[in-house]
Amino acid sequence: MTNPNNATITSVHTAEFTAGDALKIPTLRILRDDGSLYEGASAPELDKVTALKMYDTMVFTRVLDERMLAAQRQGRISFYMQCLGEEAATVGSAAALDDKDMIMAQYREQGALRYRGFTLEQFMNQLFSNEKDLGKGRQMPVHYGSKDIYYMTISSPLGTQIPQASGYAYAQKLRGLKNTTICYFGEGAASEGDFHAGLNMAAVHKAPVIFFCRNNGYAISTPANEQFVGDGIACRAVGYGMKSLRVDGADILAVYKATQMARQHAIEHNEPVLIESMAYRLGAHSSSDDPSGYRSKEEEEKWRQNDPISRYRLWLIEKGWLNDSDDKATIEALRTEILDALKVAEKVAKPGIEHLISDVYAEPIPALQQQLDELKAHIRKYPDAYPVTAGRLD
Amino acid sequence: MAKMNMLQAINNALDLAMAKDDSVVCFGEDVGHFGGVFRATSKLQEKYGKARCFNTPLTEQGIAGFANGMAAQGMKPVAEIQFADYIFPAFDQIVNETAKFRYRSGNEFNVGGLVFRTPYGGGIAGGHYHSQSPEAYFAHTPGLKVVIPRDPYQAKGLLLASIASQDPVIFFEPKKLYRASTGEVPEEYYEIELGKAEVTQQGKDVTVLAWGAQMEIVQKAVEMAEKDGISCEVIDLRSILPWDADTVAASVKKTGRLVINHEAPLTGGFAGEIAATIQQTCFLYLESPIERVCGMDTPYPLALEKEYVADHLKTYEAIKRSVNF
Numbered sequence: 001m002t003n004p005n006n007a008t009i010t011s012v013h014t015a016e017f018t019a020g021d022a023l024k025i026p027t028l029r030i031l032r033d034d035g036s037l038y039e040g041a042s043a044p045e046l047d048k049v050t051a052l053k054m055y056d057t058m059v060f061t062r063v064l065d066e067r068m069l070a071a072q073r074q075g076r077i078s079f080y081m082q083c084l085g086e087e088a089a090t091v092g093s094a095a096a097l098d099d100k101d102m103i104m105a106q107y108r109e110q111g112a113l114r115y116r117g118f119t120l121e122q123f124m125n126q127l128f129s130n131e132k133d134l135g136k137g138r139q140m141p142v143h144y145g146s147k148d149i150y151y152m153t154i155s156s157p158l159g160t161q162i163p164q165a166s167g168y169a170y171a172q173k174l175r176g177l178k179n180t181t182i183c184y185f186g187e188g189a190a191s192e193g194d195f196h197a198g199l200n201m202a203a204v205h206k207a208p209v210i211f212f213c214r215n216n217g218y219a220i221s222t223p224a225n226e227q228f229v230g231d232g233i234a235c236r237a238v239g240y241g242m243k244s245l246r247v248d249g250a251d252i253l254a255v256y257k258a259t260q261m262a263r264q265h266a267i268e269h270n271e272p273v274l275i276e277s278m279a280y281r282l283g284a285h286s287s288s289d290d291p292s293g294y295r296s297k298e299e300e301e302k303w304r305q306n307d308p309i310s311r312y313r314l315w316l317i318e319k320g321w322l323n324d325s326d327d328k329a330t331i332e333a334l335r336t337e338i339l340d341a342l343k344v345a346e347k348v349a350k351p352g353i354e355h356l357i358s359d360v361y362a363e364p365i366p367a368l369q370q371q372l373d374e375l376k377a378h379i380r381k382y383p384d385a386y387p388v389t390a391g392r393l394d
Numbered sequence: 395m396a397k398m399n400m401l402q403a404i405n406n407a408l409d410l411a412m413a414k415d416d417s418v419v420c421f422g423e424d425v426g427h428f429g430g431v432f433r434a435t436s437k438l439q440e441k442y443g444k445a446r447c448f449n450t451p452l453t454e455q456g457i458a459g460f461a462n463g464m465a466a467q468g469m470k471p472v473a474e475i476q477f478a479d480y481i482f483p484a485f486d487q488i489v490n491e492t493a494k495f496r497y498r499s500g501n502e503f504n505v506g507g508l509v510f511r512t513p514y515g516g517g518i519a520g521g522h523y524h525s526q527s528p529e530a531y532f533a534h535t536p537g538l539k540v541v542i543p544r545d546p547y548q549a550k551g552l553l554l555a556s557i558a559s560q561d562p563v564i565f566f567e568p569k570k571l572y573r574a575s576t577g578e579v580p581e582e583y584y585e586i587e588l589g590k591a592e593v594t595q596q597g598k599d600v601t602v603l604a605w606g607a608q609m610e611i612v613q614k615a616v617e618m619a620e621k622d623g624i625s626c627e628v629i630d631l632r633s634i635l636p637w638d639a640d641t642v643a644a645s646v647k648k649t650g651r652l653v654i655n656h657e658a659p660l661t662g663g664f665a666g667e668i669a670a671t672i673q674q675t676c677f678l679y680l681e682s683p684i685e686r687v688c689g690m691d692t693p694y695p696l697a698l699e700k701e702y703v704a705d706h707l708k709t710y711e712a713i714k715r716s717v718n719f
Contacts, residue, residue, distance in 0.1 A: 102467075136500035145499050152466065153499035157490050163459025164466065164491070171467035174419070174445055181463075193483070197456030204451055205460075359497045360536050362506060362560030365589065365636035368536075 025234040025246045027278060030253040033306065035314025037253075044257040048321050053115070054095045054252060055316055058087040058309050059327075061111045063334045064120075065283070067342070068127060072141075072287040076346060077127050079141045083108045085250065085282030088308035089214055091115050092255030093182060093275070096263060102168055102181040104152045104161040107142055108214070108281075109184050116149040120338065124345030136359070137351040158189040162198030162211070166272070169202065169209035173270055180266045182210045182259075187276075188219025190233050202272035203240040210262045211237070211274040214249065216281035221294040237274035249279030250308040253315070280306065353379075353389040398579040401572045403546035404434045404511075407553040408472060410583050412442050415470060417507070418557060420447045422457055422474030431476055432513060432572055454480055458487035461508050466495065470507035470557055478514035478566060479526045492562045493537030506560035509553070514542075515607050515657050516703060517570035521696040527606075527658035527689070532564050533635045533667070539563040539588055540634040542606040546577045551586030552632065558585060568607035575610075591638035593645065597627035600651040600716050603642060603668065605631040608655050608704065615709035624717050634664055642668065643675045650681035651716045655704050660688040682719030685712040 003009070030041040037043060046054075065082040072080040083090065090111035094103065103112055110123075122134065126144050129137035134146055135153060145153025152168075155161065165183030172179050189195065190213055202209050213233045217224050224232075237244035243265060247258040255277060262273035280303035284291050291300070316322035353376065357368040364372075376393050383390035398406065411418045420435050426449035429436030439447040450457050454475055461473040475481045481488070488510065496504035516525035532540050539561050543549035549567065556563035568575075594609070595616065604612045609630050616626040627645050631637055646652050652672055654665040665686040672684060687704045695702045 104463075134500050134502055135498065138500060139498055143498070145502050147499075147502040153502055155491060155494075155498065157486060160459065160487060160491050163456045163487070164463035166456075167460035167463025167465075167471070168467045169463070170460065171464040171469045174469065175467075193455055194459055194487075197451075197453040198459060200451050200453065201456045201460050205448070359499075359501045361539075362496070362504070367636060367639070 020230055023235045023238060024231050025244060028245065028247045028254045028258055029251055030257060031251045031311055031315055033311050035311055035318050043253050044260060050095060051316060051321060054091050055312060057091045057111060057115045059331065060114055060334060061087050062309060063331055064123065064338060067335060067338045069287060071342060077141050080287040081108055081142045082283035083110055085303065086214060086216055086279045087111050088252035088312065089249035089255055089277040089279050092252040093212055093259040096256050096259035097182060098179060100150055101179050102150045102152060104165045104181060105154060105184045106186060106189060107154050113144055113151055116151055118144065118146060118149060120341045124341045128345045129350065130345060130348035131351045132348055136355045159185055159192030159194035162194045163201055165209045166198045166202035166207045169207035170205050173208055178267055180208045180210055180263050182212055184212045184214060186219060187213060187215040187224050187233055188222065188227055191227060199240045199242065203242050206270045207272055208266035208270050209272045210259065210266055211272060213274065213276045215276055215278050218281050220285040220289060232276055234274060234276035242272050242274055244274045246276045246278065249277030250306050252308060252312045350388045353393060395578045396581050397576060398546045399573050399576045400546045400549050401432060401434055403550040403579050404553060404567065405436055407550040408435060408438060411554060411557045412438060412446065414583065417469040418472060419464065419469055420472045421450050423450060423452055423476045425449060425474050430474060432569065454484040455487055458484035462487060462491050462505055465505035465508035466503050472509045472511060472557060475510055475512040477524055478512040478528050479523045481512055481528060489535050493535045497537060505562050508562040509556045510564045512566060513569035514566040515568045515570055516694055516699060517607065522693040525694040529566055529634050530658055530662055530664045533664050538635060541588060541632065542566045542634060544606055544609040544630050545575050546579050548586060550579055551584050554583060555585035555588050559588060566606065570607045589633045589636045589638060591632055591641040592630045593627060593641065594630050595626065595628040597625040599625045599649055600653060600713055601627045601629060601645040601649045602653045602713065603629045603631060604655040608657055611706050612655050612709050614706035615713060618710045619713045624713060626713065639671050643672060646672055646676045647679045650679050653685040653687060653709065653712045653716050655687040655709050657689055657704060659691045660686060661691045663688050682716045685716050687712045
């Protein structure tokens with residue numbers, strides 16, 4: 001081994017710091033707020049069908065968020081998380097992937113999930129924890145997942161998906177699949193140890209993974225400037241010897257382009273890439289959060305002008321792929337469709353009592369079977385106290 | 395049959411598993427060319443290549459997270475945590491991720507096939523960071539299986555069963571026995587069923603229960619007791635989670651007495667769980683209180699290790715207390 005330290009060793013003979021902000025990564029911007037392109041920028045190659053699917057997905061996501069937050073306020077579901085302001089980041093990145101690329105999301109990526117084809121009914125069944133929920137009613141609302149569409153089930157602990165994405169992508173490589181894994185997380189989660197562990201392992205083991213950091217300015221109430229100093233998250237990739245890109249997360253054309261490049265690099269070179277997407281979390285962290293306690297209306301208003309949907313819409317109209325009148329009718333129809341699906345899902349029964357013990361192991365262990373039997377006997381004794389399951393124990 | 399020590403038996407099991415199934419991959423700190431600090435993965439990189447047997451950076455949470463991801467994709471990672479004392483940075487990945495993968499996704503995804511191998515236990519003058527027995531932490535986590543072998547034959551069969559399991563397994567290896575324990579081991583592939591205890595010696599007066607490296611210790615105590623005319627039934631629990639309550643209860647119903655020995659500290663140790671279950675299922679059969687012979691409720695010592703450990707003399711005294719109650 002000629003270089004045991006695995007580091008550049010050039011010499012200087014006077015002591016000098018390298019500044020903490022020596023590396024400043026620029027932000028890729030293609031689409032202006034008015035729907036025109038920046039000078040020198042060119043739109044990525046997009047066919048009309050894909051471009052409109054991206055738009056429809058963003059609109060769907062926004063209407064779904066609005067409707068389901070209202071449903072939470074009405075007490076129909078226990079919890080909800082919007083992605084207001086960040087629709088372009090998740091939809092644009094998902095659109096640049098192959099359908100069999102694995103998505104490992106954090107929790108605010110319903111745009112990517114919808115783009116993959118998660119149906120309205122599937123959304124509703126999960127949100128209502130009913131017996132048709134693929135997750136069998138075990139996780140809080142918005143913890144979606146589906147094997148069929150390569151969308152890993154969401155886990156609440158932050159950042160745990162990061163080293164998992166490295167391992168998943170490494171396995172894709174070992175199996176000779178020409179697929180990548182995209183891993184979403186926030187700038188707050190990038191403070192977790194799993195971020196360092198995951199990025200370093202992906203770099204060392206050459207895993208074809210795209211780390212997609214949604215820097216949306218806040219981790220619940222903690223602003224990014226209390227989360228880290230230095231030039232954001234993008235520059236950290238360079239420390240791991242990894243390619244890095246920063247992109248305007250409200251600019252769907254830029255996000256699409258960046259992800260397309262990242263995917264190509266990951267697959268062709270079996271290397272990870274980090275994308276830092278800059279968009280503002282316009283909504284609250286979750287339905288349990290109230291941003292008025294930590295940021296001003298003025299700040300929110302300023303960012304509201306930066307809307308990812310409206311500028312893309314203007315671009316589509318300019319291209320002649322969308323006409324101005326399309327929208328209102330579509331949105332109204334969507335609202336009705338969502339409300340109808342909601343009404344159906346909320347009436348579907350909760351999962352049966354056997355699902356208390358199923359899937360803890362591939363087959364229930366004897367102790368679990370015994371505990372379930374004891375529970376059933378108890379419920380039979382006090383059926384009124386357990387109305388969800390008392391009538392259907394067998 | 396071949397004579398092997400426990401490391402050779404483990405190495406042989408990994409070799410067979412990797413030969414049998416391309417999706418078995420071994421990794422961890424120093425696991426690659428070096429073969430692991432104890433040499434459990436010796437020669438595997440040469441045989442199966444760097445892609446399937448490799449060194450990782452020094453990050454237990456990374457190793458565990460990476461293993462979770464690989465297993466979720468359908469591969470069978472056998473990840474080594476160099477010492478069980480260093481498994482705690484990976485605790486979140488194991489407890490919140492590995493253990494809940496199948497359950498939380500409604501069986502959309504699972505990490506069956508994932509095995510964490512890790513050397514545990516004292517007896518090597520390792521002090522408190524190279525001697526711990528953390529099995530009880532993991533026994534409190536539904537979704538995991540926890541397995542501990544006592545000798546080379548058991549180690550090979552249980553490890554192969556762990557790799558073949560549909561559920562993730564933490565496989566604690568008694569490092570004190572790595573080279574000290576030798577025995578005849580079949581060279582071919584075989585599995586020993588998980589979740590089943592083994593009655594290693596029949597007896598009628600008292601049941602003595604242990605696992606892993608403590609099996610040798612209790613055997614010594616049992617031989618002393620037998621010279622006093624006490625007939626002991628000896629059980630190796632082998633699996634801590636799920637544990638074979640039926641075999642233990644059947645034995646206690648016969649002997650009416652139970653002595654449990656483990657290396658880990660007394661309070662919150664797995665002996666407490668066993669005692670609670672057995673007093674409930676065998677209440678009317680018990681002739682004396684269930685005895686626990688365990689480590690003291692201190693960090694694992696160094697200079698005073700001999701005094702601290704749940705040794706054969708303490709076990710012998712407990713057997714006598716149990717019988718003479």
